[in-house]
Amino acid sequence: xxxxxxxxxxxxxxxxxxxxxxxxxxxxxxxxxxxxxxxxxxxxxxxxxxxxxxxxxxxxxxxxxxxxxxxxxxxxxxxxxxxxxxxxxxxxxxxxxxxxxxxxxxxxxxxxxxxxxxxxxxxxxxxxxxxxxxxxxxxxxxxxxxxxxxxxxxxxxxxxxxxxxxxxxxxxxxxxxxxxxxxxxxxxxxxxxxxxxxxxxxxxxxxxxxxxxxxxxxxxxxxxxxxxxxxxxxxxxxxxxxxxxxxxxxxxxxxxxxxxxxxxxxxxxxxxxxxxxxxxxxxxxxxxxxxxxxxxxxxxxxxxxxxxxxxxxxxxxxxxxxxxxxxxxxxxxxxxxxxxxxxxxxxxxxxxxxxxxxxxxxxxxxxxxxxxxxxxxxxxxxxxxxxxxxxxxxxxxxxxxxxxxxxxxxxxxxxxxxxxxxxxxxxxxxxxxxxxxxxxxxxxxxxxxxxxxxxxxxxxxxxxxxxxxxxxxxxxxxxxxxxxxxxxxxxxxxxxxxxxxxxxxxxxxxxxxxxxxxxxxxxxxxxxxxxxxxxxxxx
Numbered sequence: 412x413x414x415x416x417x418x419x420x421x422x423x424x425x426x427x428x429x430x431x432x433x434x435x436x437x438x439x440x441x442x443x444x445x446x447x448x449x450x451x452x453x454x455x456x457x458x459x460x461x462x463x464x465x466x467x468x469x470x471x472x473x474x475x476x477x478x479x480x481x482x483x484x485x486x487x488x489x490x491x492x493x494x495x496x497x498x499x500x501x502x503x504x505x506x507x508x509x510x511x512x513x514x515x516x517x518x519x520x521x522x523x524x525x526x527x528x529x530x531x532x533x534x535x536x537x538x539x540x541x542x543x544x545x546x547x548x549x550x551x552x553x554x555x556x557x558x559x560x561x562x563x564x565x566x567x568x569x570x571x572x573x574x575x576x577x578x579x580x581x582x583x584x585x586x587x588x589x590x591x592x593x594x595x596x597x598x599x600x601x602x603x604x605x606x607x608x609x610x611x612x613x614x615x616x617x618x619x620x621x622x623x624x625x626x627x628x629x630x631x632x633x634x635x636x637x638x639x640x641x642x643x644x645x646x647x648x649x650x651x652x653x654x655x656x657x658x659x660x661x662x663x664x665x666x667x668x669x670x671x672x673x674x675x676x677x678x679x680x681x682x683x684x685x686x687x688x689x690x691x692x693x694x695x696x697x698x699x700x701x702x703x704x705x706x707x708x709x710x711x712x713x714x715x716x717x718x719x720x721x722x723x724x725x726x727x728x729x730x731x732x733x734x735x736x737x738x739x740x741x742x743x744x745x746x747x748x749x750x751x752x753x754x755x756x757x758x759x760x761x762x763x764x765x766x767x768x769x770x771x772x773x774x775x776x777x778x779x780x781x782x783x784x785x786x787x788x789x790x791x792x793x794x795x796x797x798x799x800x801x802x803x804x805x806x807x808x809x810x811x812x813x814x815x816x817x818x819x820x821x822x823x824x825x826x827x828x829x830x831x832x833x834x835x836x837x838x839x840x841x842x843x844x845x846x847x848x849x850x851x852x853x854x855x856x857x858x859x860x861x862x863x864x865x866x867x868x869x870x871x872x873x874x875x876x877x878x879x880x881x882x883x884x885x886x887x888x889x890x891x892x893x894x895x896x897x898x899x900x901x902x903x904x905x906x907x908x909x910x911x912x913x914x915x916x917x918x919x920x921x922x923x924x925x926x927x928x929x930x931x932x933x934x935x936x937x938x939x940x941x942x943x944x945x946x947x948x949x950x
Contacts, residue, residue, distance in 0.1 A: 749776025
């Protein structure tokens, strides 16, 4: 068992398995394509044969007499002679059915049988003249319409799968036109394709046999080639790396020089030799590295100040606007954070509100945060609904998102005079809304995909009203997911309880109360995530 486990984790095993899986996949793709093309070619050949039979049968029918044939119930010598010749053609050509129908052109939902001949080996019973039947399905209905109305001169409907016990067959249809050029009826020929299944099965067996043979040969060749050219050199590289890790000393000579003729493996061996030299040099210059670390710390402190300056921090933010009061805060988990908030006047009566949370933490998240904040505010000031703004920001981010980071965003536009808010949610937390004189409650809106996830993503916007003396509270997941020393999270219930403890508080007081509640709950546990909050109250 141990030997089997060791083999299953070896490079040789994984390379061979990968090669075999690739060959299996390619064989399946080739087989599926060939199967499809084989079926199409087979059906096309049978269609052409059936069309030739249909064209011959059409010469036996006087299209201008179809209505007379129906009116007489087939009691005409001409009708009986044509039916007899058509039946002889059906038997001779070994087709299942040859029949002529007059379709109800009001809705093409039914037709009347004019001529109907059945192959004596088919097991079918021929329809009597005048027999009315509903159109088989929508495909036939559309084909009838195209023949009568759109000038279609030939059509074929093949059935190769889902046959309910019947053999594969194809039905071809051609119009019967009168002397005035109008379609008087449709002549149909159904031809069996009993050889199709056997032929396709034989094709699949051949493809399968060839694929198995190829897998065996490729696996044998792969074992020899991969072992010589890849596995043995890589084992030597692994042994040298283990030696260096244990001894922490350089080899007497370059141990991996010229280890393989394959360029990538030779470069890997040279890289290991260089890594050993560089690592020893790193240890010798640890003091320099320590000084560099201190310099980085200084730069991180500067980055913290720069990030803080990016966010609105002067309160009251709009002292000349008594209609509303807004307050926000962002407490990063590290020196710099990935959360951000923003609020800005788009015009005198519209205020943009943003709360967002970038994936990850630290410097990369901070850089992504600043880019996202600028994009949101710039696109919002250019005009457009929250939905349109998020879609533009998402497309801009995705075009240059090699790091594959993303950001959840809640963006709303408040009409100050009416309290109407139009918002869109890109994978962010639910907002919390308080109606005038009421309690704070979650507003469970519809979430879209995070910004930066997929280029071309679409977002849904919705509306609600922020009443006078009502409030809106926005936050990032660092609030409900704040964790204490026992591993328990603050959660939504505690968040709503903290808000409703003083429901009429102004935004600044609201955030202070929330910060105190989180601090009491978390205690001495370290802050795990950025914590960002924004509150606004209409007066």
